[in-house]
Amino acid sequence: MEDHDPEWQAILAKVQDACQGITRRQLIRSPTIRLKRSFGSPLRVCVARDPIEIDELLAPKRHPACAICGKSTQGIERLPASIEPQFQNNMSYIESVWVHLRCYEECTDTHEQRGVPA
Numbered sequence: 001m002e003d004h005d006p007e008w009q010a011i012l013a014k015v016q017d018a019c020q021g022i023t024r025r026q027l028i029r030s031p032t033i034r035l036k037r038s039f040g041s042p043l044r045v046c047v048a049r050d051p052i053e054i055d056e057l058l059a060p061k062r063h064p065a066c067a068i069c070g071k072s073t074q075g076i077e078r079l080p081a082s083i084e085p086q087f088q089n090n091m092s093y094i095e096s097v098w099v100h101l102r103c104y105e106e107c108t109d110t111h112e113q114r115g116v117p118a
Helices: 006-019 052-058 101-106
Strands: 023-026 042-049 078-087 095-100 108-113
Touching: 006 052, 052 078, 078 101, 095 101
Parallel strands: none
Antiparallel strands: 023 042, 023 108, 042 078, 078 095
């Protein structure tokens, strides 16, 4: 949708509000998903849980494997989340994923506000 579309702006505002107070966690190992290599090697990769509003409003497609360990999340306690790789050239992006609760809890809390997917 267009950035100037009032309906889209209202959706983004709801998602932004829902993301407030959720912090990033830094992965302790490389993620199992393929990162966009056109940005170079990531300096770090963070993960943040996704509030339910993201699925309700943006309906992202999520791969069934855990982005942290690569094992299936089917039938196991999992969280909707976003992977946020950060690169040397200050580029970053957000990708919707599933992660096991156990894998998520192993990541180090950065106490930094998570990004907002769009």
